[in-house]
Amino acid sequence: MRRKVCVLVTARPSYSRIKTALQAIKQHADLDLQLVVAASALLDRYGMAVRDIEQDGFEIATRVHMVLEGGNLTAMAKTTGLGMLELATVFDNLKPDVVVTVADRFETIATAVAASYLNIPVAHVQGGEVTGSIDEKVRHAVTKLALLQLVAGRRAAERVVRMGEDPATVHVTGCPSIDLAADVLCHPDLDFDPVEKYGGVGERLNLADGYLVVMQHPVTTEYDLARQQVFETLHAVRDFGMPTLWFWPNVDAGSDGTSGGLRAFREREKPTNFHFFKNMAPFDFLRVLYNSSCLVGNSSAGIRECSFLGIPVVNIGSRQQGRDRGVNVFDVDYDRREIGQAIERHLSNGRYPQDTLYGDGRAGERIAALLSSAPLRITKQLTY
Numbered sequence: 001m002r003r004k005v006c007v008l009v010t011a012r013p014s015y016s017r018i019k020t021a022l023q024a025i026k027q028h029a030d031l032d033l034q035l036v037v038a039a040s041a042l043l044d045r046y047g048m049a050v051r052d053i054e055q056d057g058f059e060i061a062t063r064v065h066m067v068l069e070g071g072n073l074t075a076m077a078k079t080t081g082l083g084m085l086e087l088a089t090v091f092d093n094l095k096p097d098v099v100v101t102v103a104d105r106f107e108t109i110a111t112a113v114a115a116s117y118l119n120i121p122v123a124h125v126q127g128g129e130v131t132g133s134i135d136e137k138v139r140h141a142v143t144k145l146a147l148l149q150l151v152a153g154r155r156a157a158e159r160v161v162r163m164g165e166d167p168a169t170v171h172v173t174g175c176p177s178i179d180l181a182a183d184v185l186c187h188p189d190l191d192f193d194p195v196e197k198y199g200g201v202g203e204r205l206n207l208a209d210g211y212l213v214v215m216q217h218p219v220t221t222e223y224d225l226a227r228q229q230v231f232e233t234l235h236a237v238r239d240f241g242m243p244t245l246w247f248w249p250n251v252d253a254g255s256d257g258t259s260g261g262l263r264a265f266r267e268r269e270k271p272t273n274f275h276f277f278k279n280m281a282p283f284d285f286l287r288v289l290y291n292s293s294c295l296v297g298n299s300s301a302g303i304r305e306c307s308f309l310g311i312p313v314v315n316i317g318s319r320q321q322g323r324d325r326g327v328n329v330f331d332v333d334y335d336r337r338e339i340g341q342a343i344e345r346h347l348s349n350g351r352y353p354q355d356t357l358y359g360d361g362r363a364g365e366r367i368a369a370l371l372s373s374a375p376l377r378i379t380k381q382l383t384y
Contacts, residue, residue, distance in 0.1 A: 004032045005371050006061075006096035006120075008087075010039040010107035011250060012049045013300070016282035017102050018125060020179035020364030022058060030372040034094050038064035039083065039107045040251040047248065047279020055281070062090055066107070071256030073223060076106050083110030091118050098123055098148070098376055100367075104131070104139035112145040121376040123148040125367065126175060128156030128163075131300075132321035134220045148374055150367050152304075152358045155324055164382035169374075173366040174359025177301075180282055181308045182361030190291040192284065194245060195275060202266070202275035205243035212237060212343070213292045214246040215299035218254025219319045226257030229334045231265065233316060236339035237296060238271045245288060248278045294346045296339065302329060307355040312346035314339060326355035 005025050009015045025033045037053060037060050040046040053060065066083045068075045083106075091099065091114060099115040101108045103126045115122050124146035127139060143149065143160055151157045152175040160170050195204060205211065216233050218226035237244050249258040262276065280288065286305060289295060294312040295302045298320060302313035307326035315331050316339060330345065332338040 002030055002032050003097040003372060003376075004034055004095070005098055005100060006034040006036060006091065006094055007100040008036050008038060008102070008107070008111045009041050009049070009053065010037075010111075011041055011105060012047050012279055013250070014102045014105065014107075015041065015049045015053060016177050016180060016285070018100070018176055019056070019282055020176040021100075021125070021367040022364075024364040024368035025371065026058070028368045028372055031368060033058075034061045034096055035059065036062055036064060036087075036090055036094075038087070039067050039079070043067060043251070045248075045278070046251050049279060052279075052281045061094060064090060066110075067251060071218075071251075071253060073220070073253045076220065076253045080106045080110045083107055084114045087111055087114040088118060091115055091120055096120060098371060100125060100371070101142060101146075102126060104129075104135040104142070106134075106138065109138045109142055109145075112142045116145045119378045121148065121378055122146040123150055123371060125150045125173075126156075127151055128158075128160040129324070130159070130322035132219065132221070132318035136322075147377060147380060148370065150370065152363075153324065161383075164384055166380070166383050171366070171370055171374075173370070174361070174363035175304055176359075176363040176367065177282075177305055178308050178356075178359035179361050179364050180286055181305045183283065184286045184290050184309065188287065188290055190287050194277070194280070194284075194288055197284070198277055198280055200275055200277040202246075203272050205245075205273065205275050207243055207291075210293040211243040211245060212240070212294050212296055213289055214244055214296045215301065216258065216297035216316065217249045217299065217319065218252050218258045219298070219317060220253045222318070223252070223254030223257065226254035227261040229317065230258045230261040232334045232336045233296065233339060234261070234265045234269075234271075236336035236343075238269065238273065239336070240340050240343055241273055242293065244274050245292075246274055246276045248276065294343055296343065304358045307357050308359070310352040310354050312349065312352065314342040314346065324357055326352065326357055328352040328355070
């Protein structure tokens, strides 16, 4: 019988992290895709990723509104609880054979808990990695709830096995976002105007002589510092003077501090080298990124996709602390002088060699193959 595979997409980044796997599952003869879109992926203020999902031709089984406003720790905790309530009903109605959850966000653990208590096997994509923030705890907790581990690299697989997981259930697939990056290398030209296609707010910029991309999210364990932290980056990038495409933060504790800082700076300082966007389709975003001079901020895209594409990255603060990275990443603190100096060093160095640390561009097909053939069970024990 065809296996029913339920995949959760809950935010902008989780769609790019799983898109090629969704395509491979949809095309697989032995799998039925049940796509659930939830949380900030449904919200306009965070880019409404659901529009990109529909435009890419995916049929959505159900939508789950579960985000409580507030931009603080209490809202995150309550959103997680609401997610468990809502997703339990969704899974009870869909009755999937396996639920796929991605990475380490608070919606990810809500998904894993709800499915586990309904005796539905959980497949976890991107376990075994090391980072800062609460994501570290969430990721490893989801690993313990999951029955099938679909990890991005060898070191991640080793960590998962050391956590007591059965080696037979741990598979190195690579990261599906690297599949998209590999596609970009086949069609790298920026053949569209980002402002004409996606709107946004800010100055109309000339990108012909180089530009920066900035993605800075709040750090949940430092959420009360989000406004102060983004001001340092704003000053550094404004003073550097290059045209800059700046993307709105994720829906995490501290997001109101980050977004409020962006608005206040824009109104008070009136920078002439910024243009702000909520979201772009994953392939378009990666082409914008590939043609940039440098990525600045604390997004995991700087660690993952940029390593494969050879894009210089200035990684700020603790959000990606401990994550395996390539030589394209310079780490700095929230200090405008350090940020500016790191950008300058990168511009002197230019592009970096490709690094396949997070995959070779075939993760989606590997994930689909494993979901069709791997034994699915609901019990597990420590292996030591």
